[in-house]
Amino acid sequence: MASYTFEDFTPGRRFEFEKRTMTADAIIAFAREFDPQPMHLDEAAGRASILGGLAASGWHTSAVMMRMLYEAYINGSTSEGSPGVDLMEWKRPVLAGDTLGGHCAVLEARVSRSRPEIGIVRLRAEVTNQRDEVVAVCEYINMMRLAATGAGHAHD
Amino acid sequence: MASYTFEDFTPGRRFEFEKRTMTADAIIAFAREFDPQPMHLDEAAGRASILGGLAASGWHTSAVMMRMLYEAYINGSTSEGSPGVDLMEWKRPVLAGDTLGGHCAVLEARVSRSRPEIGIVRLRAEVTNQRDEVVAVCEYINMMRLAATGAGHAHD
Numbered sequence: 667m668a669s670y671t672f673e674d675f676t677p678g679r680r681f682e683f684e685k686r687t688m689t690a691d692a693i694i695a696f697a698r699e700f701d702p703q704p705m706h707l708d709e710a711a712g713r714a715s716i717l718g719g720l721a722a723s724g725w726h727t728s729a730v731m732m733r734m735l736y737e738a739y740i741n742g743s744t745s746e747g748s749p750g751v752d753l754m755e756w757k758r759p760v761l762a763g764d765t766l767g768g769h770c771a772v773l774e775a776r777v778s779r780s781r782p783e784i785g786i787v788r789l790r791a792e793v794t795n796q797r798d799e800v801v802a803v804c805e806y807i808n809m810m811r812l813a814a815t816g817a818g819h820a821h822d
Numbered sequence: 823m824a825s826y827t828f829e830d831f832t833p834g835r836r837f838e839f840e841k842r843t844m845t846a847d848a849i850i851a852f853a854r855e856f857d858p859q860p861m862h863l864d865e866a867a868g869r870a871s872i873l874g875g876l877a878a879s880g881w882h883t884s885a886v887m888m889r890m891l892y893e894a895y896i897n898g899s900t901s902e903g904s905p906g907v908d909l910m911e912w913k914r915p916v917l918a919g920d921t922l923g924g925h926c927a928v929l930e931a932r933v934s935r936s937r938p939e940i941g942i943v944r945l946r947a948e949v950t951n952q953r954d955e956v957v958a959v960c961e962y963i964n965m966m967r968l969a970a971t972g973a974g975h976a977h978d
Contacts (some may be wrong), residue, residue: 695927699885699888700885700886700888700889701892703892703896703903705903717903721911724906725881725884725885725888726885729852729855729856729857729882729885730856730859731857732879732881733855733856733857733858736857736858736859736961745915746872747861747872747878749874749911749912750880750909750910750911750913751907751909752909753908754906754907754910755905755906755907756904756905757906767875807883819900
């Protein structure tokens with residue numbers, strides 16, 4: 667298992683996602699708890715909707731993306747979490763049976779001025795399906811501790 | 823049950839959220855599936871983190887917000903879903919036992935030029951805890967069908 671620190675997050679660096687298949691059962695279980703709209707609960711209702719089939723809630727796709735980020739680089743890293751997301755786009759339906767993958771890439775990385783032991787990393791995640799179509803995009807901040815607190819490198 | 827159409831979404835209109843308590847069991851179940859970082863799985867690890875206790879994944883708070891939006895106005899409405907989120911901020915930790923509430927408010931609403939039977943509504947949701955502190959903010963688009971397709975009102 668890799669153990670990443672702030673220093674590993676150089677602009678352009680990519681982390682690949684493991685593939686995950688969205689089962690009908692998982693789509694329905696998430697929807698029952700968090701987003702019980704008919705097209706997320708029922709195949710016929712999904713087919714009758716603009717989504718074209720039993721479709722995952724956008725928030726389900728986002729949660730699965732979170733799991734893929736965890737497996738790609740967060741697990742064992744010095745991550746201190748995220749204050750939020752600048753952008754979350756659900757670009758195409760995610761239907762039962764779709765297999766998701768994709769990657770995230772570092773957009774920028776700088777050391778916090780107020781907390782010089784912490785780096786502020788901005789990343790862009792792209793979630794794709796089995797046809798390599800982008801189904802979701804997210805740009806977000808990840809706070810990461812430095813491996814060693816260097817002096818004189820504060821940029822913010 | 824209210825049944826809202828695009829015409830109901832006038833700027834400034836608010837929809838209140840039902841209150842929901844975040845149990846330790848629900849926080850841990852979500853984290854096991856989607857975000858298995860120690861502070862989301864274990865009380866002691868949470869207390870040792872900057873979050874100060876067993877803390878919900880930000881994506882869990884967002885999913886619960888989705889459920890509150892569903893109950894507040896989406897259920898039975900002419901919603902056609904969302905292309906995404908402009909902003910999702912997790913402003914304060916959500917800890918086991920916290921009771922969430924809040925509201926969403928309409929920021930703007932206009933009829934689609936390319937699909938005049940559809941309105942584009944931008945909303946801002948604020949999720950609060952039992953101390954009325956804002957724990958999460960989300961600004962997002964909701965597409966809503968018009969009750970009747972009017973002519974000559976396309977603004978986009």
